[in-house]
Amino acid sequence: MSGIRTLADALDAQIDSPNGIVFIDGAHDERGLNYRMLSKSAEGRLAVLQQQGMRRGDHLILFVEDNMRFLQFFWGAIYGAIVPVPIAAGATPAQLEKLVRVWRHLDEPRIVAAPKHIERVRDFLEQRGEADAAARLADTAFSDEPPAADQPAERPVLDAQDTAFIQFSSGSTGDPKGVVLSHANVLANIQAISSGSRFGADEIALSWMPLTHDMGLIGFHLTLVYNGFAHHLMTPDLFARRPLLWLEKAAETRATLLCSPNFGYRHTLRAIAAKGRPELDLSRVRLIYNGAEPIAPALVREFLDTLAPTGLAGETMFAVYGLAEASLAATFPAPGRGLRTVSVARGELGVGDTVRYDDSTHALELVCLGTPVAATEVRLADDNGQAVGDGVVGRVWIRGANVTAGYHDNPQANAGALMGDGWLDTGDLGFYHDGELVITGRAKEIIFVNGQNHYPQDIEALLQDLPGAELNKLAAAGVQAPSTTEQALVLFVVFRGHLEDFAEIARTLRGALNQRAGLVATRVLPISRMPKTTSGKLQRALLARQYAEGEFDEIAARLDTLLATEEAEQPVPASTDIAAELKRICDEVVPGRDIGVDDDLFEIGLSSLELAQIHEGIENRWPDRLEMTDLFEYPTINALAAYLQDEVAPA
CATH class of the missing domain: 3.30.300.30 (ANL, C-terminal domain)
Structure with a gap:
C-alpha cells in the first residue's frame, strides 16, 4: 500500500474498515474491537504513558496477559514512538527471571502489568534477598488497567527507520538477546508475507499463538491489520485447556488462515482421541502456517488425515521457515502446494557434508520449506563464509529489508551473527533440494520444546x-x-x-x-x-x-x-470422595500413569498442557471454584480435595 511507511500508518489506514479483532475468552465469551476503536483506545493508552513521563525512544516492557490490553498498550507505544518490548506474562520462576533480566538489560525501564504480576515479581526478588531491586521494579511498574489520563495524547512524527519494537529470544532466561526491528523491517516482511501467501480480498484469521511470539504478533496481528482483515485471537491458556475450541471457532468464524507449531497438532489430536472428532466444517481453511519449531511430517500427516472428514484439505499445510531476526518470514513454499519432504541419511548433516538421500526406515525425513520471500536473500555458507552447492549442508545466512540490523546492546551476539555486507548468520544449518531450503538443525545446541527455544x-x-x-x-x-x-x-x-x-x-x-x-x-x-x-x-x-x-x-x-x-x-493413603474424583480426572488426562493421591503434580513430570487439562477437568466438575494458580498452592490430589471440601464447599 502506498503511503504506509510505519506501523502507525498501517493502523490509521484501516480506521474506516468494517473489520477488526475478536478476542475469544471462552466458548461463549468474546470481546471485539474494530480498527477505529483500536486506534482510539491506543491514543488513550499513549496519553497514559505520556502522563507517566514516557517519551520518544523510551522502552516499555509489556508483561500483559490479556490480549486486548496488550494490544492497546502496544499500539499506544507505537503511536508515541515509545519502543514496546513484549515479554510473556506468567508466574513461573523462569518467566519472572526473564522479566527481571530484560528489565535490567534495558536499564530498568517502565513495565506495564497486571497488579498480581507486579506483586509476584516483587516477591520473587525479595525472596532472593534483592529488596532494593524489588522496590525499584515496583516503582517502574504500573497497572494494565490504568485510569484515563488528564490530557490527550500527543502523537509525534514517526520515521520508517525508527525502532518499532524489540523481540527478545523466546524461552531463554539467560543473557538477554533482543532483536531490534524498525518499522521498515516489519513492513517489508508484512508485504512479503502478504504476497507470498497470495491473500485474497477477505481473508479471516484465527490464532492461539501468544502475541509475545513473532508468529502471533507479526503473522497473526500486524499483517492482518495492514491488510484490513478480520481476525480472532484466543489465549494460549484457553487453547491449552480446550484445544478443540480452536477447531470449533475456526468452523464458526469460517476462518481461512490458521497457524500452529508441532505441539499444537499433538495437543489437538490427544483431545480428539479422548473426546472424539467434532462434527465441523473446516473446508474454508486455505492455509495453516506451520513453523516456530522443527516440523514433524508424521504428526502433520496424522493431523490432516484425522481432520479430513471435516473438509480440511491436505494441501492447506503451509510449512514455512522464519525467525525473529528476519522479523518473521524467511522462506515460503507455494500456497496450496501442501507438505513436501525429503529423506536423508542420519549422521551426515554437518557443515560441508554432501547430503545422502536415504529411503530406508532409519532415514531422517525433513521438510522442504520453499524459497526466499520477497526482498529477502538466503545464502548457505561453509565455515569460511563461502557459498556451498545444492545438496551440501551449510550455515543459513539471510539479508534483506526485513532483517534486523542487530541485537540490542549485545556486542558479543552481534559479532557472532553479523557477517558483513548485510548478511546475518541465523545459527541454523540447511541445504537446498530442488531449489527449496531444507533445515537440518541448529549450529549451536538450542533445544526446541513446545514451540520455544531453550x-x-x-x-x-x-x-x-x-x-x-x-x-x-x-x-x-x-x-x-x-x-x-x-x-x-x-x-x-x-x-x-x-x-x-x-x-x-x-x-x-x-x-x-x-x-x-x-x-x-x-x-x-x-x-x-x-x-x-x-x-x-x-x-x-x-x-x-x-x-x-x-x-x-x-x-x-x-x-x-x-x-x-x-x-x-508406596502405600496408598485413604482418600475422600472428592480425592477419588480428582484422581479419576488425572487418570483420564494421563492414562497409564498411576498418580498417587499424595504425589506432587509438579514433580512427576507432567507437562504444562497436561496440568492445564487437569484444571479443565476440575473446572467442568466444580465450575469457578479453582484457579489455575491454585495448583501451585495445592499440588497433590489430597491437598486439592481438602481445599475444595473445606474452603469452597463444592457443589
Whole structure:
C-alpha cells in the first residue's frame, strides 16, 4: 500500500474498515474491537504513558496477559514512538527471571502489568534477598488497567527507520538477546508475507499463538491489520485447556488462515482421541502456517488425515521457515502446494557434508520449506563464509529489508551473527533440494520444546542448587527422536554411586524442572564423567548422539524398572470422595500413569498442557471454584480435595 511507511500508518489506514479483532475468552465469551476503536483506545493508552513521563525512544516492557490490553498498550507505544518490548506474562520462576533480566538489560525501564504480576515479581526478588531491586521494579511498574489520563495524547512524527519494537529470544532466561526491528523491517516482511501467501480480498484469521511470539504478533496481528482483515485471537491458556475450541471457532468464524507449531497438532489430536472428532466444517481453511519449531511430517500427516472428514484439505499445510531476526518470514513454499519432504541419511548433516538421500526406515525425513520471500536473500555458507552447492549442508545466512540490523546492546551476539555486507548468520544449518531450503538443525545446541527455544545452559542453571546438579555435573541436551524432527529433553548427571541411589536424584531434578520452567525431562540419566572439549566446554552434542545411538538404553531400562518398583511399593493413603474424583480426572488426562493421591503434580513430570487439562477437568466438575494458580498452592490430589471440601464447599 502506498503511503504506509510505519506501523502507525498501517493502523490509521484501516480506521474506516468494517473489520477488526475478536478476542475469544471462552466458548461463549468474546470481546471485539474494530480498527477505529483500536486506534482510539491506543491514543488513550499513549496519553497514559505520556502522563507517566514516557517519551520518544523510551522502552516499555509489556508483561500483559490479556490480549486486548496488550494490544492497546502496544499500539499506544507505537503511536508515541515509545519502543514496546513484549515479554510473556506468567508466574513461573523462569518467566519472572526473564522479566527481571530484560528489565535490567534495558536499564530498568517502565513495565506495564497486571497488579498480581507486579506483586509476584516483587516477591520473587525479595525472596532472593534483592529488596532494593524489588522496590525499584515496583516503582517502574504500573497497572494494565490504568485510569484515563488528564490530557490527550500527543502523537509525534514517526520515521520508517525508527525502532518499532524489540523481540527478545523466546524461552531463554539467560543473557538477554533482543532483536531490534524498525518499522521498515516489519513492513517489508508484512508485504512479503502478504504476497507470498497470495491473500485474497477477505481473508479471516484465527490464532492461539501468544502475541509475545513473532508468529502471533507479526503473522497473526500486524499483517492482518495492514491488510484490513478480520481476525480472532484466543489465549494460549484457553487453547491449552480446550484445544478443540480452536477447531470449533475456526468452523464458526469460517476462518481461512490458521497457524500452529508441532505441539499444537499433538495437543489437538490427544483431545480428539479422548473426546472424539467434532462434527465441523473446516473446508474454508486455505492455509495453516506451520513453523516456530522443527516440523514433524508424521504428526502433520496424522493431523490432516484425522481432520479430513471435516473438509480440511491436505494441501492447506503451509510449512514455512522464519525467525525473529528476519522479523518473521524467511522462506515460503507455494500456497496450496501442501507438505513436501525429503529423506536423508542420519549422521551426515554437518557443515560441508554432501547430503545422502536415504529411503530406508532409519532415514531422517525433513521438510522442504520453499524459497526466499520477497526482498529477502538466503545464502548457505561453509565455515569460511563461502557459498556451498545444492545438496551440501551449510550455515543459513539471510539479508534483506526485513532483517534486523542487530541485537540490542549485545556486542558479543552481534559479532557472532553479523557477517558483513548485510548478511546475518541465523545459527541454523540447511541445504537446498530442488531449489527449496531444507533445515537440518541448529549450529549451536538450542533445544526446541513446545514451540520455544531453550538454551541448555539456562536449564542447567535453573537446577544447579539441587544435589547432583552442580556446575559441570549436569548437561541438558535436545535429542532427536527417531523418524521425526521432534526433540526430547534429556538431562545427563555425573554420578558414580549405586543406581538405586540415583533414582531419587532423577525424581527431584525432573520435578524441579517441571515446577520451575514448565518443562518435562524425558530422561534423567547418570553418566560416569562429563565429556568436555579441550577448552573445557561441555560436549552436549556428543551425549545427545550417544543417546540417539542407544548407548544409554540398558541403564534407562534399569532405571525405569527401579522407579516403577518404588512407586508400586508406596502405600496408598485413604482418600475422600472428592480425592477419588480428582484422581479419576488425572487418570483420564494421563492414562497409564498411576498418580498417587499424595504425589506432587509438579514433580512427576507432567507437562504444562497436561496440568492445564487437569484444571479443565476440575473446572467442568466444580465450575469457578479453582484457579489455575491454585495448583501451585495445592499440588497433590489430597491437598486439592481438602481445599475444595473445606474452603469452597463444592457443589
